[in-house]
């Protein structure tokens with residue numbers, strides 16, 4: 001163990017997080033938590049993790065569940081490809097004997113939705129394998145401490161080399177949590193260097209490398225709010241891939257004038273009513289503006305079979321898996337009607 005790791009571990013014993021609900025050596029719990037924690041904070045993940053573990057306490061239970069049930073419990077956590085990959089990976093893992101989980105990072109990284117850092121974290125926590133992680137928090141600590149400027153391929157190689165060099169051969173589970181916690185609790189965007197055990201040797205000069213982020217393009221959609229007394233609001237299932245893949249949503253079009261044709265395609269004849277104020281949602285690569293439009297149904301002709309690609313939703317929890325902004329819109333409408 002080098003001086004860096006020893007300092008981080010000593011700090012962790014007194015100041016790190018020791019009561020996270022997934023802490024322990026259960027590979028299933030660790031896998032679930034690491035996937036949920038990708039691009040998401042601990043605070044946001046904890047209630048989702050508890051609900052998930054309660055509904056699907058084992059990899060076999062998760063594999064037996066329908067994707068709809070998994071997406072419903074994931075609803076609101078975002079980055080839904082994670083839930084689809086988790087479900088697909090569970091079905092692969094469930095083919096093994098109960099309790100027989102992969103023990104190497106390479107085997108985990110071969111499963112859907114698991115990158116090198118997530119795979120390393122799982123085997124470090126569950127089996128004590130000395131595998132190096134490089135998630136966003138650790139990347140920030142190492143790049144500041146070692147003065148690595150990026151982002152580019154050379155910086156990435158250097159950071160992985162530093163991550164491997166600092167990963168100890170023993171106490172690896174504690175060290176992995178420790179370096180994650182140091183990044184999350186001290187080495188944040190505005191770092192608390194005065195409290196950091198690494199301050200004496202840290203190369204950080206107060207300036208992070210500029211992040212080359214192009215402005216996010218704007219997209220706009222119009223969503224049809226179709227309601228029938230006693231039945232609720234009409235939802236349609238989105239295609240399995242792409243943004244919000246497999247989730248339930250409102251019928252939509254990128255052009256207001258095309259919305260009646262979308263409604264007609266579902267077997268209804270509708271007339272456009274008033275529009276409501278647009279709501280905005282920010283994705284990793286673009287910003288979305290959603291304008292809800294009331295559509296009055298004049299008649300219902302031959303439509304798609306209810307239950308496969310469309311359904312009526314009257315509210316209540318957990319309900320089907322819906323994107324968070326759509327769920328808010330639908331619930332607001334149901335409460336107001």
Ligand code: SF4
Pocket residue numbers: 141144145186187188191192193194196197198199200202203204
């Ligand atoms: S001294 Fe400051 S910048 Fe360096 S690792 Fe610690 S918190 Fe981060």
